[in-house]
Amino acid sequence: MKNLANFKIQIRTREYLVQAIYQYFFNNQDISDIVDQFKDEHKNKKVDFDKFSSSLESIKNNKSEFKEILDSMNVKDSNMDLIDKSILYFALNEMIYGELDKPVIIDESLRLSKKFSSPESYKFINANLDKYLKLN
Template sequence: MATRTQARESVIGLLYAVDLGNDGIINFIDEILEDKKIRNKQKVFALNLFNGVINNLDAIDKEIEEHLNQGNISDLGSVEKAILRLAVYETLFEELDKPIIINEAIELSKRLASDNAPKFINGVLDKVKRQK
């Protein structure tokens, strides 16, 4: 059975694809999750996260931009952006402990993103957490 971390990693991949312009991936979410063995409760969890991010994208991006030290969201790498979008969604709209959300985002960024990403993501999410 897949873990929540694996479900989040799949959601990040989906968000990454959408950010790169592959909107059609939405039609294949079930197949993609099945291929990654994201099933049952974890599939529901992943779908909830993905749909939540997509449905609240403007608010999430606005929140991220408010906490960037410089530049704007379009300056971020697509992987970092996907990780931040997911974590900010969970921080704003889900009933999870904020330190768990931040830790998951940092760990995922260590595996999926650039070397500087964990520190950057931690800084942005810490600012978001303090306001909520």
């Protein structure tokens, strides 16, 4: 039962993380303000805010690297929805700096895309993450 509870915490943390990345890109808001806001809004829910904060900070610190990666794959900011960009940055951050296995990251990114983005965007996410893996 404990593993299921931990699994749910990880899923919720990733969902909030993608929402926070979106907010960061949309508002160009300070990371610490976003973290404080999510902690306040979700204080009664079990969330790994250490992972949430460190991942959000990592994305902020490495966003130019992630942009270069996407540019090298001919994926331009102007051609994608902001939520898809948020999911791709989440996935790249996990693949390069995270601890999850790459197939898990892809599965989770597709799940997040199906939950938060347009009905067909999971294909865009999948194709670009596959392309990234083949190049690296």
